[in-house]
Every structure is written in structure tokens, then in C-alpha cells.
Amino acid sequence: MNDFIHRFVHGTSHRTLLLLHGTGGNEDDLLPLGRAIDADASILSARGKVLENGAPRFFRRLAEGVFDEEDVVVRAHELAKFISAAAKTYDFDEGAAVAVGYSNGANIASAMLLLGLLNLRGAILFRPMPPLSRGVPNNSLENFAILLCSGRFDPIATSEQVDALAELFRQRGAEVEVRQQPGGHELTNADIEGARDWLAASAIA
DSSP, rough: OSSEEEEEEEOOSSSSEEEEOOOOOTTTTTTHHHHHOOSEEEEEOOOEEEEEEEEEEEOOEEEEEEEEEHHHHHHHHHHHHHHHHHHTTTTGGGGEEEEEEEEEHHHHHHHHHHHTOOOOEEEEESOOOOOOOOOOOOOOOOHHHHHHHHEETTTSOOHHHHHHHHHHHTTTTTTEEEEESSSSSOOHHHHHHHHHHHHHHHHOO
């Protein structure tokens, strides 16, 4: 595998959660979130390799909300290659895996899905934004289930941006649900409870 710092925790079910942190996070940040969403799943959590003033990220940005889209594509391929290699190393089924990303992590997960780089079962994306504005291939996402969690007062990942991402996924055949919480960019208990309930009730359960 290539050199992503990461953590893998074996679970007792067939599912694996792929945890992808936000700016300034690391491979340990979302472990409690993963366990709260699915106590039985295995967990693969990677640390972003791009540093912004010392803060790990999964791809470069030019300004707040302005992404280096060429870097997004390169980093999405790199991360997808790591995840596929990790599936072989740790003997988990990529096709039964669910991406769980927050902010920057949600955006790189969205890029991997839109670029058709991973054969996942679904995704839970907290405070996401469309990662690419051009050159998005029309890959089929049929049989994918995706939950997008937005904050009504989020100044970064606005409701309009979350809805635009939802439309990109729906155009490719994904089953998409958008849930909005009365908060900002930070995660809330309602987000976590909603994600847990959605995962338990969805077609990817």
C-alpha cells in the first residue's frame, strides 16, 4: 500500500466504514463517530497527506471553498488506490464498505464516487460540497445509497451546495437522501443519530 498513515480496526460484521476526516483531523478523529454509527463494522481511517499550514487535508484548496480541482482528481485516485489495496491487506469486501466523511473528507469521498474510482456500497457525507465543477464523468451510481447531512446555518457547505451535490449523484442513478440539521458546519448529536438510523434502515444494511 502507498504511504497513507492510517488505522484499521477489525469488527464483527461484513461492513467496513471508511472514515475520512475534515481539515486538521487525523486517523483517530472519527473513530468514535464510526463506532456510534455502526458498533459492529470494521473501520479503516486514513490521514490526509496534504498539509495546509500544518493541518492535514485530503487535497489542496486555493481559498475557503475554492478547490484545486486538478489536485482533487490526483488525490482521489491516490486515495482510492490505497483503499483498494487496504481491502486486500485487511481482507475486507470493498463492495460492502461505506464511506463516512466529514467536510474535506466528505469532499474527497464525493470525488472518488463521481470519478467512479471505488466499488462501495454507499456513503454518509457530513457537510459536503461539490468537489468538481467541470469534467465530471457520467459514471453510473445505480445501487449506491448516499446520505448527505447539511447544517441549515453552515457558512461553508451551504444548503445550496449540498443540494447541488445531491443532484450530481441523482443524475448518475444514486439513491440520495438529504437531512438538514439546525446548526452550522460542526457535527451534532442529531447528525450522528440520524446517520446511525439511516444506515440501519437503508438498503445497504
